[in-house]
Structure formats: structure tokens, C-alpha cells
Amino acid sequence: MTPKQLAQLQAIVGAENCLATEADRLIHAYDATQRRHPPDIVVYPNSTEEVSQVMRLAHTWRLPVTPRGAGSGFSGGALPVAGGVELVLTRMNRILEIDRENFIAVAEPGVVTADFQRAVESLGLFYPPDPASQEFCTLGGNIAENAGGPRCLKYGVTRDYVLGLTVVSAQGEIFHTGGRTLKNVAGYDLTHLIVGSEGTLGIVTAITLKLLPKPASKKTMLAQFSSINGAARAVTAIISGKIIPTTLEFMDAATISCIRERSPIPLPDKCQAALIIEVDGDPAQVETQMVAIATLIAPCDLLRGQIAANVQDTERIWQVRRAVSPSLKQLGPDKFNEDIVVPRAQLPQMIEALEEIAARLQVRIVNFGHAGDGNIHVNIMVDLRQERMEEKARQAVGEVFQAAVGLRGSISGEHGIGTVKAGYLGLEIDPVAMAMMRRVKAAFDPDNLLNPGKIFPPP
Amino acid sequence: MKNPSLADYHEAMRQCVKCGACQAKCPTYRLTRREGAVARGKIALASALADGEIAMENALLRDLDFCLLCGGCATACPNAVPTPEIVAAVRREISAQRGFSPLTRGIARLTASPKLLKMAARMAAAGETLAPGIVAKRIPEESGLRLRLPKAMAGRLLPQIPRRNLFDRLPEKIAGQPGKPTIGFFAGCGLTYLFPHVGEMAVHLLNRLGYSVLFPKNQGCCGIPATSCGDGAAVERLAARNVNAFAGADIIVTACASCYSGIGAYRAMGAADFSGKTVEFCDFIVRERLQDILFAEKKDGADGNSPAPWRRVTWHDPCHLKRHGLTAAPRKILANLPGIDFIEMAGASLCCGLGGSFSLKHYDASKAIGAAKIPGLQASEAELVITSCPGCLVQLQDTISRAGLNIRVAHVVEVLADATAGKYSLKSGQV
Ligand SMILES: Cc1cc2nc3c(=O)[nH]c(=O)nc-3n(C[C@H](O)[C@H](O)[C@H](O)COP(=O)(O)OP(=O)(O)OC[C@H]3O[C@@H](n4cnc5c(N)ncnc54)[C@H](O)[C@@H]3O)c2cc1C
Ligand code: SF4
Numbered sequence: 040m041t042p043k044q045l046a047q048l049q050a051i052v053g054a055e056n057c058l059a060t061e062a063d064r065l066i067h068a069y070d071a072t073q074r075r076h077p078p079d080i081v082v083y084p085n086s087t088e089e090v091s092q093v094m095r096l097a098h099t100w101r102l103p104v105t106p107r108g109a110g111s112g113f114s115g116g117a118l119p120v121a122g123g124v125e126l127v128l129t130r131m132n133r134i135l136e137i138d139r140e141n142f143i144a145v146a147e148p149g150v151v152t153a154d155f156q157r158a159v160e161s162l163g164l165f166y167p168p169d170p171a172s173q174e175f176c177t178l179g180g181n182i183a184e185n186a187g188g189p190r191c192l193k194y195g196v197t198r199d200y201v202l203g204l205t206v207v208s209a210q211g212e213i214f215h216t217g218g219r220t221l222k223n224v225a226g227y228d229l230t231h232l233i234v235g236s237e238g239t240l241g242i243v244t245a246i247t248l249k250l251l252p253k254p255a256s257k258k259t260m261l262a263q264f265s266s267i268n269g270a271a272r273a274v275t276a277i278i279s280g281k282i283i284p285t286t287l288e289f290m291d292a293a294t295i296s297c298i299r300e301r302s303p304i305p306l307p308d309k310c311q312a313a314l315i316i317e318v319d320g321d322p323a324q325v326e327t328q329m330v331a332i333a334t335l336i337a338p339c340d341l342l343r344g345q346i347a348a349n350v351q352d353t354e355r356i357w358q359v360r361r362a363v364s365p366s367l368k369q370l371g372p373d374k375f376n377e378d379i380v381v382p383r384a385q386l387p388q389m390i391e392a393l394e395e396i397a398a399r400l401q402v403r404i405v406n407f408g409h410a411g412d413g414n415i416h417v418n419i420m421v422d423l424r425q426e427r428m429e430e431k432a433r434q435a436v437g438e439v440f441q442a443a444v445g446l447r448g449s450i451s452g453e454h455g456i457g458t459v460k461a462g463y464l465g466l467e468i469d470p471v472a473m474a475m476m477r478r479v480k481a482a483f484d485p486d487n488l489l490n491p492g493k494i495f496p497p498p
Numbered sequence: 499m500k501n502p503s504l505a506d507y508h509e510a511m512r513q514c515v516k517c518g519a520c521q522a523k524c525p526t527y528r529l530t531r532r533e534g535a536v537a538r539g540k541i542a543l544a545s546a547l548a549d550g551e552i553a554m555e556n557a558l559l560r561d562l563d564f565c566l567l568c569g570g571c572a573t574a575c576p577n578a579v580p581t582p583e584i585v586a587a588v589r590r591e592i593s594a595q596r597g598f599s600p601l602t603r604g605i606a607r608l609t610a611s612p613k614l615l616k617m618a619a620r621m622a623a624a625g626e627t628l629a630p631g632i633v634a635k636r637i638p639e640e641s642g643l644r645l646r647l648p649k650a651m652a653g654r655l656l657p658q659i660p661r662r663n664l665f666d667r668l669p670e671k672i673a674g675q676p677g678k679p680t681i682g683f684f685a686g687c688g689l690t691y692l693f694p695h696v697g698e699m700a701v702h703l704l705n706r707l708g709y710s711v712l713f714p715k716n717q718g719c720c721g722i723p724a725t726s727c728g729d730g731a732a733v734e735r736l737a738a739r740n741v742n743a744f745a746g747a748d749i750i751v752t753a754c755a756s757c758y759s760g761i762g763a764y765r766a767m768g769a770a771d772f773s774g775k776t777v778e779f780c781d782f783i784v785r786e787r788l789q790d791i792l793f794a795e796k797k798d799g800a801d802g803n804s805p806a807p808w809r810r811v812t813w814h815d816p817c818h819l820k821r822h823g824l825t826a827a828p829r830k831i832l833a834n835l836p837g838i839d840f841i842e843m844a845g846a847s848l849c850c851g852l853g854g855s856f857s858l859k860h861y862d863a864s865k866a867i868g869a870a871k872i873p874g875l876q877a878s879e880a881e882l883v884i885t886s887c888p889g890c891l892v893q894l895q896d897t898i899s900r901a902g903l904n905i906r907v908a909h910v911v912e913v914l915a916d917a918t919a920g921k922y923s924l925k926s927g928q929v
């Protein structure tokens with residue numbers, strides 16, 4: 040970065056929005072993966088137009104550009120592994136429009152997901168995607184990773200709510216995809232190609248989202264089981280019973296033993312698996328569904344089913360779930376956190392495979408996640424200061440991915456591939472499909488300047 | 499008494515897993531949306547500095563200066579990383595190596611010396627209002643006390659300083675019922691000089707409950723302003739002075755949220771005994787079930803409550819209570835007061851934006867952070883907002899006036915004292 044180049048960037052976004060000192064580069068080098076790759080310069084644009092001008096210059100200079108939202112990604116998508124420009128979109132955080140007649144909203148990428156949810160909910164509307172990071176991650180990051188969350192069982196993932204995008208290309212051109220209608224079959228569906236593309240095809244600068252009416256009520260249950268198999272059968276029983284709950288979160292025995300001490304609801308030793316089941320809709324329907332669920336799961340090694348009677352109860356049930364992340368550290372200071380997904384019915388087989396890997400490699404593995412859609416957060420807890428632990432943990436990760444793919448699942452349900460899983464993509468994607476993906480990338484970004492080093496296995 | 503050093507936080511800093519959750523609760527981040535403003539960025543800088551990876555360059559100083567020490571981040575952090583303590587430790591390191599700015603030196607010196615503070619308050623009360631300069635022309639330039647508020651602060655609403663401070667109003671010892679413990683009352687600068695009537699009321703309430711009250715005249719500032727300015731030596735001197743002053747107390751009660759946090763920090767400096775005896779006023783009232791006694795007593799004598807001049811009241815969480823999980827006690831007190839409706843407002847736990855020296859250095863940011871309280875306040879339709887930190891009182895009143903709202907501000911002690919007296923007057927509570 041020459042002084043002249045810096046001055047040109049400053050002219051576009053203002054000097055205070057171009058950061059290039061040692062300290063600035065240091066604090067923009069990481070994301071939630073905790074890896075470090077400092078950019079050469081950090082730019083905080085404030086409009087589509089500014090993004091376009093920055094991209095144009097970067098393209099002329101052949102400088103890599105890495106878009107970034109809140110940096111909460113778990114796959115290293117926002118890491119500027121090739122240096123260059125880090126383009127942080129957090130200042131672009133305006134909700135441009137909430138259209139109550141058409142049930143759509145338009146927002147900039149830097150809007151924090153939960154802020155957006157609160158804004159639409161205050162008008163009786165509803166935006167379902169609810170990643171656990173919703174209080175701090177951005178809509179732009181959600182689009183780029185196609186984020187999911189507990190409610191996705193009933194409501195689908197981010198992709199299902201994106202109607203249209205404003206995008207800046209690697210060359211700096213501004214283009215629009217999709218529109219404001221639920222139906223739209225004009226040409227290729229670029230909208231949904233860009234959703235989940237991890238910032239490698241374009242910079243998203245405005246997002247048109249579909250909204251739903253806000254459900255009138257919800258009901259929550261904590262169900263404790265004496266076996267993981269019982270919990271798995273309960274999941275199947277509920278869905279075969281033609282009820283799609285909003286949420287079906289599960290915790291395995293290792294998770295439960297981690298939180299037993301700090302759980303606000305007693306979890307006896309006999310409890311070897313737990314489900315948090317939530318249904319929503321109008322009050323009468325919610326009541327009947329909960330009663331039906333209680334009956335359906337009763338024969339499945341159920342120890343106890345507690346239905347929340349009020350908001351405090353509901354809060355207490357979710358506190359059980361929230362106790363998980365902070366309590367994992369007691370098993371080891373370092374965490375390898377993967378989010379594999381398998382077809383729902385293969386969940387017990389996957390858990391078995393995970394237990395086998397843990398026992399054979401002598402590592403602690405804790406599993407919890409979204410049982411309804413087969414998405415398991417696999418946490419391999421180790422102490423990297425121990426000799427050869429890193430190697431062992433990596434072997435475990437590799438085997439976990441193989442097991443998931445073997446059950447015809449995927450190596451990532453919601454966190455994306457980024458840099459941390461790039462080496463494993465070939466396990467799942469066949470060579471022809473991989474080549475096709477590379478050609479798509481080349482069509483959008485022939486010079487490989489937009490978020491290079493992501494998704495594709497290193498050569 | 500010794501401050502922890504930056505190196506002492508090595509393990510705490512390692513606990514930061516860079517998840518970004520602190521962004522949700524960091525007022526400076528919510529305002530600027532920049533990584534340098536949020537705990538995650540500050541921890542990265544602090545640990546790089548501790549590891550010798552980076553020098554004290556301007557961008558680093560800028561980011562570590564731009565922090566309210568409010569602890570919002572720590573309440574959102576899954577690993578409870580103590581960012582305010584870490585930032586304070588870095589500031590001590592910075593000032594040790596690079597000295598102080600005139601403003602920070604002024605604040606630290608003023609609050610570190612009870613004598614100077616008394617003198618400044620007297621002079622301010624005698625005519626020179628705090629704005630535009632805390633001031634005193636007679637104070638020699640080199641004392642560092644010719645502390646002028648930055649020009650940008652002109653127009654800042656500050657309370658009139660009463661002529662008689664709390665030391666003038668209270669004796670050193672007030673006897674209670676025999677056999678009851680002695681409570682040491684830690685007043686702090688705010689309740690001593692700006693709101694002495696609140697300090698008086700708190701002490702009288704405690705005494706009415708039968709406690710002997712010790713009000714040591716040699717107590718000083720809790721040390722928060724000096725901490726925020728990075729003056730470690732001043733904090734250590736104040737801590738030693740206060741620990742010594744309260745040696746005779748069984749329990750130490752403070753009605754200032756910031757002081758509660760400030761004297762609580764002596765624990766990490768080696769005064770676990772002192773900090774262990776410290777209780778926050780509302781917490782004490784609720785924990786000891788004193789509210790029942792106060793009202794039982796009143797029912798015997800007075801003839802019930804005359805109607806309050808306002809009905810709807812709400813609570814603002816001072817950061818320095820929220821950080822320590824003290825959010826339930828004041829609400830419990832307010833919800834049980836006769837003749838008023840306690841309403842929870844949206845954003846009750848949002849920082850008021852003062853942050854001590856932060857608002858002196860970054861007044862525009864401080865105002866903007868404070869303004870975030872307005873929508874919640876307005877929606878609550880409260881007529882009175884109650885809190886327990888003098889700093890929050892000043893800042894909230896400034897924010898409310900700026901927004902052109904007609905909402906009053908009061909310390910919880912005033913409202914409780916009024917309620918037990920059977921008449922809500924807040925007559926001396928004009929902020
Ligand atoms: C505690 C915790 C819990 C989490 N829980 C979940 C969960 O339940 N479900 C889930 O799906 N994820 C979860 N995540 C992962 C993460 O929060 C999501 O992937 C989120 O979508 C990332 O958003 P972000 O704003 O932080 O994006 P970043 O991490 O900054 O970036 C992520 C990717 O998006 C790209 N990008 C960002 N903005 C744009 C843009 N405007 N245009 C183009 N590309 C862009 C970046 O280049 C990068 O590749 C969790 C993370 C944490 C730390
Ligand atoms: S103490 Fe307050 S201002 Fe400072 S980083 Fe934490 S939340 Fe932000």
C-alpha cells in the first residue's frame with residue numbers, strides 16, 4: 040500500500056475510515072476462529088457507492104479484498120488470508136424499509152440480526168432465522184454463510200428469506216438480483232447463488248428479506264431422557280406424528296454432565312439426553328400440540344417432561360441450553376468446534392460414531408445441536424499444551440467429517456467452509472461439481488481477488 | 499495495597515475467544531461500530547502490548563482511551579473476561595511510561611486529595627458553577643488542578659453545588675441501639691459534594707433502623723476517577739486511606755453505585771477483608787428485610803401516604819451495579835413502595851454514557867450514548883427515573899433536558915426516605 044493509494048482510498052471513505060497502523064491491522068486480523076491474518080488496510084465504507092469505488096480501485100491495483108461483518112464466523116471467512124483490503128460493513132447498518140403490506144424489508148448488510156428482528160417484531164412481523172450469535176452477527180454475514188438456528192426446523196434457513204440483493208462485483212460494478220416478490224423465475228437465480236458464497240462472489244450492500252406474521256404465542260418443554268436413543272426416537276415420533284416444532288434442540292450425556300452443576304433445572308444422573316422442544320402458533324393450537332407431543336414422547340425412555348407455564352419457566356429452560364458453551368472449558372481449554380449435519384433419522388448412528396471416535400482417540404467430545412434437522416455441534420475439547428494433542432484433535436476432526444459424509448450428511452450445516460474446512464471439501468463434493476464451482480467463481484471473479492483462499496481446497 | 503499489573507491479567511486475556519459477543523453490550527461499539535471500540539479489540543491490543551508485540555502507538559492509545567469502563571462487555575461475555583479491569587491496567591501502564599495528559603492529571607490529583615476536593619467544591623459552591631471549568635483561579639497552575647472542562651462541554655447541565663457538604667452536615671459517629679452492628683458509611687465524592695442530602699438521608703435511614711453509623715471524616719474518593727485516568731499510585735493511596743478509615747466498621751454501606759465498584763476493587767489490591775464487608779445500600783435494605791421495618795414503623799406513627807406528585811417511576815441500572823449482578827434489589831424496593839407504580843423501561847440497563855473522564859474527553863460520544871436511553875424512557879411514560887449513582891443522575895438529567903422531556907431524576911434513597919416519611923416531596927432533590 041503506497042501513500043498515494045492510501046490517499047485515494049481516504050478520498051472515497053474519509054481518512055477516519057481507512058485504518059492502516061500496526062494496531063489497526065492487529066485488531067482486524069482475527070474472527071471467532073481465533074486465527075490471525077492481518078490485512079494491509081482496513082476500510083469502513085458507508086454506502087453501496089463507496090463500496091463500488093473501493094472495489095474498482097482494489098481491482099485496478101490487483102489487491103485482494105475480504106468483506107467482513109461482525110467477525111463472528113466460525114470458519115474463518117472474514118480472515119484476510121492473502122492480506123490486502125479488509126472491507127468492514129458494520130457502519131452500513133440502516134434498515135431502509137419495512138413494507139407492512141408486502142411483508143418485506145430492505146436492510147443494509149451491517150444491521151445486527153437481532154436489531155432487525157426487534158424492529159420487525161415491533162410491527163407485528165417476524166424474521167425467523169435465529170443463529171445463536173444473533174445479538175451481534177450481521178445480516179450480511181448471515182447471507183454470506185447462509186446462517187441457521189434452532190427455529191430453522193420449522194421456518195428454514197436464511198436463504199429461505201432472501202428475495203433480492205444489491206451486490207458490488209469484484210470489478211466494482213453494482214448489480215441487483217431477484218426482487219421484491221415471492222415468485223421470480225427470470226433468469227438464473229443469482230440471489231441464491233450469492234447466499235452462502237462466503238463473500239467470494241460479490242459484496243452484498245443491500246438485502247431484501249421476506250417476513251412472516253409474528254406467531255401469537257409459543258410453548259416450551261424440557262424433556263429429559265435416560266438414553267440418547269430414546270431422545271432420537273422421540274424426535275422421530277414427534278415428526279411422524281405430523282408436528283413440526285419450531286425448535287428441537289438436543290444435548291447428549293457429555294453435555295449434560297458438563298452443565299449439571301450450573302443448570303437452573305435439576306438434571307439427575309439418570310438423565311443421559313435432553314431435548315428442548317418449542318412450538319409456536321395461535322394459543323389453542325400451541326396447547327394441543329404440546330399435549331400431543333407429551334403423549335408421543337412418553338414411551339421413549341422419557342424421565343421427565345417439563346412444560347413451561349410462564350415466561351420465567353421458558354427462560355429457565357433456555358438457560359439450561361445457554362449454560363452449555365461457558366461450561367465446556369472444564370473439559371479442556373481448547374475447542375475444536377464443528378457443525379456437521381446428517382439426515383435426521385441417522386442422528387443416533389452419528390452420535391454412536393462420535394462416541395466411538397472419542398473413546399478410540401482418547402479425546403473428550405461433547406455434542407449438542409439441532410436434532411430436528413440433524414445438525415450436530417461437535418465440540419472436541421482438548422488441551423493443546425499436551426504432547427501431540429493437536430495431531431490427535433485433527434485426526435478426530437477428519438474422522439468426524441468422514442463419518443458425517445458416510446451417513447450422507449455434510450461437513451457443515453451452518454458455519455460454512457471458509458479456511459478452516461477448505462481442506463475437507465473434497466470429502467463431500469465430487470470432482471466434477473468442484474470444477475463447476477471453480478468455474479462459477481472464475482466467472483464472477485476471474486482474477487481471484489475477492490476473498491481468496493476460502494472454500495476451495497488449497498492446490 | 500498494590501494494583502494488579504497488566505501481567506496479572508495474562509490468563510484472563512487468554513480467556514478471550516474472539517467470539518464477538520461483547521459487541522452486543524458495548525456502548526462505544528454500538529455507537530461507532532468499530533473493532534477498536536469493543537472489548538475484543540481492546541483485549542487484543544492489551545495482550546499484544548503485554549507480550550511486547552506492539553508499541554504504544556497512537557491508534558492503540560486512541561482505542562484504549564475510548565472505553566467507558568462500564569463492563570457491558572463483561573456481562574455479555576461467555577467467559578466473563580474483565581475488560582474494564584484490563585483496560586484500567588493498560589492505562590496505568592501507559593501513564594507510567596508516557597505520563598499523563600493535563601486533563602487526566604487534573605482529575606486524578608483533584609479526586610486523590612480530599613483537601614483539594616473540599617476546597618474546589620467550596621469555591622464552586624460560592625459562585626463559580628462547575629461549568630465551564632471545575633476550577634478555581636486561586637489554585638496554582640502547577641498543581642494540575644486548573645482543570646478546565648473542554649470547550650465542547652459548554653452547555654453541559656451540572657447540578658448547583660450545595661454550600662454545605664456531607665462532612666459539614668454529619669457527625670463522625672451516630673449511636674444506634676446497643677448490640678446492633680456499626681455501619682461505616684462510605685459516601686464518595688458525589689454524595690459528599692453534589693448530593694449531600696442523599697448521603698444524609700441514607701445515614702438517617704440506617705440509624706433509624708437501629709444501627710450505629712460511623713462516618714469517618716478522613717475517608718476519601720473511592721478511586722474510580724483515578725483508575726479511569728490510569729493513576730495507579732493515587733488509587734493505591736486512596737485505598738490505603740479508606741481501608742484505614744473504616745477499620746472500626748462491622749459493615750460498610752455505600753449508596754453510590756460507582757463507589758461500590760471502586761471500593762470493591764480493593765479486593766484485588768489485597769484488602770479482601772474490607773471489600774468483604776462492603777454492601778450496596780439497596781442490597782443491604784433488601785437482604786436484611788429492612789423495608790418491612792421501615793414501613794411498619796411508619797404505619798404506627800404517620801397517617802399513610804399523601805399522593806405522590808408522580809405515579810409512574812422507572813429504574814436506570816448503573817453500570818457499576820449491573821456489573822456485579824445487583825439489579826434485583828432496587829427494583830424490589832421500588833415495586834413495593836406505596837403510592838407509585840414501578841414500570842420497567844426498555845433499555846434500563848443501557849449505560850448513561852458518562853463513564854467519568856470519558857465524558858470529559860469524548861463529550862459528543864457521551865451524549866450520543868446517553869441519547870440511546872431516550873426511546874425506552876419515553877415509551878415507559880415514566881415521570882420519574884430513579885437510580886443510585888450520582889454520575890448517572892447528572893448525566894441522565896443532562897440527556898433528558900437535551901431531549902426536551904419533562905422527566906425528573908432522583909436517587910433511590912430520596913424516594914425511599916420520602917416514602918417512609920409518608921410524603922413524596924424530593925424537595926431537596928433538585929438535580
Ligand atoms: C457464539 C457463536 C454462536 C454462533 N451460532 C451460530 C448459529 O447458531 N448458526 C449459524 O449459522 N452460525 C452461528 N455462528 C457463526 C456466525 O455467527 C455466523 O456465521 C454469522 O452469519 C456470521 O456473521 P458475521 O457478521 O459475524 O460475519 P463475519 O464472520 O464477519 O463474516 C462471515 C463471512 O461473511 C462474509 N461477509 C460478511 N459480510 C458480507 C457482505 N456484506 N457481503 C459479502 N460477504 C460478506 C465474510 O467475508 C465471511 O466470509 C455463531 C458464532 C458464534 C461466535
Ligand atoms: S467497558 Fe464498556 S465501553 Fe469499554 S469495552 Fe467494555 S462495554 Fe465497551
Ligand code: SF4
Nearest residue numbers: 514515517518520575
Ligand atoms: S465476549 Fe468475551 S470472549 Fe468473546 S470476544 Fe468479547 S471479550 Fe472476548
